[in-house]
Amino acid sequence: MAIxxxxxxxxxxxxxxxxxxxxxxxxKLLGMLELGFAAAMHYATPVGGRPRTAEAVRAAVAALRDxxxxxxxxxxxxxxxxxxxxxxxxxxxxxxxxATASLRRALGWRP
Numbered sequence: 559m560a561i562x563x564x565x566x567x568x569x570x571x572x573x574x575x576x577x578x579x580x581x582x583x584x585x586k587l588l589g590m591l592e593l594g595f596a597a598a599m600h601y602a603t604p605v606g607g608r609p610r611t612a613e614a615v616r617a618a619v620a621a622l623r624d625x626x627x628x629x630x631x632x633x634x635x636x637x638x639x640x641x642x643x644x645x646x647x648x649x650x651x652x653x654x655x656x657a658t659a660s661l662r663r664a665l666g667w668r669p
Contacts, residue, residue, distance in 0.1 A: 562603040565618035566635040573632040602641040639666030
């Protein structure tokens, strides 16, 4: 699972959310996406904003229904750096190679 497609980020809910809260948020997002609401079109991740689709919402709910996949998603969501809502530039050049230690520091990880 990539950090930018964590089900909790896709749905915009806390890792402490109950199953009912997750289902309600998914239904709300699906309705908003169908109506074309701008607020539902993107979600924040630690690596920047990402586009939200109805398929991504459905996949996120399915992942959180599976106890093992939910546990993995919870661990990543609880220990990830703060969320960023900025959208990545579409034409941006790839980031230069960075040493592993400095990359971890840049992402907020501590030894």
